[in-house]
Structure formats: structure tokens, C-alpha cells
Amino acid sequence: MFDRDDDIVERVVRQLRQPVSIDPALDARVMEEIASDAAPLAAPRPWFRLRRWPWLAAAAALGAVLIARPWSGGSDSAANAFQFVLVAPQASSVSLVGDFNDWDPARSPMQTAQGIWATTVPLAPGRYRYAFLVNGVEWRADPGAPRARDDEFGTPNSVITVGGTGS
Amino acid sequence: MMLTALLLMVQVAAQDPRLERLDPETRSLVMSVVDSARAVGLPSEPIIQRALEGATKGAAGPRIAAAVRRLATDLGTARTALGQGTSAPELEAGVAALRAGASPEVLTRLRDARRPPLTMALAVLADLVASGVPADSASAVVLALAPNARDADLVEFRRAVERDISLGAPPGASASVRAANTGIRFGVTDAAQNPPQPPRPPSRP
Numbered sequence: 219m220f221d222r223d224d225d226i227v228e229r230v231v232r233q234l235r236q237p238v239s240i241d242p243a244l245d246a247r248v249m250e251e252i253a254s255d256a257a258p259l260a261a262p263r264p265w266f267r268l269r270r271w272p273w274l275a276a277a278a279a280l281g282a283v284l285i286a287r288p289w290s291g292g293s294d295s296a297a298n299a300f301q302f303v304l305v306a307p308q309a310s311s312v313s314l315v316g317d318f319n320d321w322d323p324a325r326s327p328m329q330t331a332q333g334i335w336a337t338t339v340p341l342a343p344g345r346y347r348y349a350f351l352v353n354g355v356e357w358r359a360d361p362g363a364p365r366a367r368d369d370e371f372g373t374p375n376s377v378i379t380v381g382g383t384g385s
Numbered sequence: 386m387m388l389t390a391l392l393l394m395v396q397v398a399a400q401d402p403r404l405e406r407l408d409p410e411t412r413s414l415v416m417s418v419v420d421s422a423r424a425v426g427l428p429s430e431p432i433i434q435r436a437l438e439g440a441t442k443g444a445a446g447p448r449i450a451a452a453v454r455r456l457a458t459d460l461g462t463a464r465t466a467l468g469q470g471t472s473a474p475e476l477e478a479g480v481a482a483l484r485a486g487a488s489p490e491v492l493t494r495l496r497d498a499r500r501p502p503l504t505m506a507l508a509v510l511a512d513l514v515a516s517g518v519p520a521d522s523a524s525a526v527v528l529a530l531a532p533n534a535r536d537a538d539l540v541e542f543r544r545a546v547e548r549d550i551s552l553g554a555p556p557g558a559s560a561s562v563r564a565a566n567t568g569i570r571f572g573v574t575d576a577a578q579n580p581p582q583p584p585r586p587p588s589r590p
Contacts, residue, residue, distance in 0.1 A: 317434040320403055321441040344474035345481060345508050347438070357442065364512040364543075368484050370435075370452045371442040379478065379508035381536035 297340035300378065302348075302360065307333030309352045314339065316348025316375075323351050345379045403437060411436075411446035418453045427460045428473035431480075459483055466492035467503065478507035485511040486520030491528065498531040505536040509543045516547050517556035526564045534567070542567070 302314050312328040312335040319325035319339070328335040328350075335350075347366045350358045359365055359374035366375035401419075404412045415436045419429045432453045439449035463479030464471055466489035471479070479492055487510055499506055506527055513523035530539060542563060549559035 315441060317431070317438075321434065321437040323441065343502070343504065345478045345504060347434075364547075365515050367481070367511070367515050370455075371439050371444045371448065373442055375438075377481070377508070377512070379505055379512075379540075381502075381505040381540070 297342045298380065299338050300341050300380070301336060301338045302328070302350075303334060303336045303362070304328065304350045304352075304358065304360065305334055306350075306352055306358075309333075309335065311353055313351045313354075314348060315351055317346040318348070323354070341378070341380045343380045345377060347375045347377050349373065349375045401433065403433065406440040407436060407449065408446055411440075411449050414446070414450040415453050418450075418457050422457050422460065425461070426469075427457065427464065428476060430473065431460065431477050432456055456480065462489060463492065465489065467496050471496075472502060472504075474504045475502055475507065478504045478511065481511035482507045485514035485523070487511075487514070487524050491524040494528055495531055498528060505539050506531050506534075509539045512543050513546060513556075513560060516543075516550055518546065518560045519557050522557045522560055526560045529564060530567065538567075 304312055306312055309330075312330070313323035314326040314328055314337050315321050315323050318341055326337050326339060328337040330336075348360070350360065352358055357373035360376035363376040363378055366377045369375055401416075404415060407415060415432070419432050422429050422432055435453050435456050436449050439452060444452075459480040460476050463476045463483060466483075467475060467479050482492060483489065491510075492507070495503060495506055495510075510523055510527040513526070514520050518526075526542075527539070530542065534542070545563050546556070546559045549563070550556050
């Protein structure tokens with residue numbers, strides 16, 4: 219039994235010891251394969267992973283702008299124009315002031331035609347308190363709008379509510 | 386870099402140029418209220434606007450400070466009643482409704498009865514009370530209308546009540562009769578005790 223196994227082993231060894239003919243271009247082909255396989259390993263990272271910190275910095279800066287924006291008067295992107303009118307034939311000047319213009323009389327001066335003062339303001343959805351400043355000294359509520367109940371500074375205010383997409 | 390951006394944001398927030406219209410002492414008081422509001426996620430813009438209103442109207446500093454503190458407190462109450470995800474306009478309208486006499490419970494029930502935004506429903510509630518409708522009646526009417534009425538319907542309802550009042554109708558009676566004529570079957574007291582079934586889950590993020 220051992221003799222038979224030795225014979226088999228001997229034949230395998232002889233077979234393995236036979237010379238192998240190698241293509242002279244093998245080295246070149248192998249190097250080409252290595253080069254072509256190396257490309258995926260070194261594939262460029264997605265654009266958003268390149269130079270991570272500059273992108274994060276840009277995002278932070280954008281966030282800062284968005285957070286700082288509220289006091290710039292709010293977005294007008296969804297705003298509709300609303301006309302405000304006050305009949306005041308004796309007035310020499312009327313300004314519309316309210317939550318929508320930082321309570322700045324210079325921002326919304328009203329124009330007159332035969333004592334009817336009017337101006338148009340873009341308003342995004344929300345609830346706004348406002349009043350008319352007549353001749354720079356007299357505060358008047360809008361007679362055509364609901365009154366605000368919290369007139370904490372002793373002068374009358376009106377309110378306007380601009381709806382969104384309510385049900 | 387991120388830290389620098391955050392510091393920049395804080396610095397910019399501390400230098401709102403509009404508040405330069407206030408004297409330094411009042412400005413400092415107002416900014417402390419604004420910072421506190423921001424820290425708990427409340428909108429700061431209504432507080433700033435209230436301070437600017439006081440400045441334009443020539444109110445004394447302590448009066449402005451008291452007004453902004455009260456507003457910040459009421460914004461917090463409104464948010465507790467309406468939920469964490471409530472928008473700034475809804476919170477402002479909620480404050481108006483609270484100051485008109487609506488209870489926080491009414492705000493919570495309105496939130497549960499109507500899909501957002503609630504701004505118009507809350508505003509109409511406040512406006513009805515301002516027109517003379519008793520707060521309880523106005524709350525019941527708006528709660529009854531809330532599930533199905535559109536914003537435009539609510540506005541038209543308010544205008545109709547105001548017309549009635551201007552013609553001499555008792556405010557509470559006008560609100561009840563007008564609401565009944567919309568096809569909603571309710572009595573003011575019944576509506577308050579048995580609100581309509583909510584059309585959506587009550588919880589908001």
C-alpha cells in the first residue's frame with residue numbers, strides 16, 4: 219500500500235518539476251492589470267467629502283445669515299400686498315407704523331389724494347399690530363380693522379392677520 | 386471654524402442695530418429678555434417689535450421693559466398650550482387670544498381641533514372678544530367652527546359679527562346666531578363641553 223502511494227507521489231512530483239513555458243509579455247500584462255486595478259482603490263472621493271472644513275464653514279456662515287435674518291424685517295417671499303387707508307382731510311402727513319416696519323414712521327409714509335391717505339405694504343402670513351401716526355404726533359387706530367387689546371403704551375393700535383394655508 | 390461662526394452669530398445677535406433707538410439701560414434690559422427668549426426657543430422678533438413700538442411712542446424705559454417681559458411670559462404660556470412646534474405667528478396670535486380672555490385650555494383644544502396653521506383661528510378669537518363678544522362665547526364659537534372652516538370663512542364670520550354689532554346687535558347673540566347659521570349645530574355651553582372630534586392626532590412635534 220505504501221509502495222503504491224509512493225508511486226503516485228513520485229508521479230505528481232515529476233509533473234510539477236516539468237519546465238513551464240512563460241509568455242515573455244507576462245510581466246507587462248501583469249503590470250497593466252495592477253495599474254488598472256489600482257484606479258478604483260484610489261478613486262476620488264465624492265465632492266462633498268473633499269476638503270470637509272471649507273464646506274462646514276460655508277454651511278455655518280449660511281446658518282449665521284439665516285439666523286440673523288429675522289430682524290431684517292422677515293421674508294417677503296410669501297408676502298402679499300395689503301393696502302392701508304385712512305381718511306384724514308385735515309392731516310398734513312400720515313405714516314403707517316407697525317410690527318411690519320419696525321415701528322419706523324419713515325418707512326411707510328402715506329400718500330394723499332383729497333384727504334384719503336393710502337399706502338401698500340407687503341405682508342407675510344402672521345398677525346401684526348399697527349397704527350397711523352398723523353402729523354407726526356397723533357396716534358390713530360385703523361377704523362376699518364379690529365383693535366388690539368394690549369395697548370400697553372397708552373395709544374390705540376389695530377391688528378391685521380394675514381392667513382397662511384389654513385384649513 | 387464652526388466655533389468662529391457660532392461666536393459670530395452670537396455677536397451679531399447681541400448687536401441688533403434697531404435697538405439703538407432705546408436708551409442704553411432699556412436696551413440692556415430688552416436684550417436680556419430677548420436672550421432669555423432665544424435660549425428657550427421662543428421667537429425674539431415680537432419682543433423686539435414691542436420694544437421698538439415703545440421707543441417710537443416715547444414710552445419710558447421701565448414701561449418698555451415691563452411690556453417685553455410680559456410678552457415673553459405670555460409667549461411661553463402660549464407655547465405650553467399650543468405645543469413645541471408652534472410657529473411664531475401662531476404664538477403671537479395665541480398671546481392675543483390669551484390676553485383677550487381665552488384660557489390656555491381653549492388654545493390646546495383649538496390645536497387639537499384644527500390643522501395648523503392656527504394663526505387665523507386664534508386671531509379671530511381675539512378679535513371677536515375685542516369686538517365685545519364674551520370670551521367664553523367667542524371661545525366656544527371658534528372651537529365649533531375650527532374643524533371645518535377655512536381661514537377665509539373665519540374672517541368672514543368675524544366681519545359678519547362686527548357688522549351686526551355696528552348695527553346694534555348684542556355681540557354674544559350675534560356670534561351665536563351667526564355660528565348657528567353656518568350649519569353647525571351647537572349651543573355655546575354644549576360646544577364648550579363637547580368639542581368636535583379632532584381631525585388629526587393631537588400631538589405636535
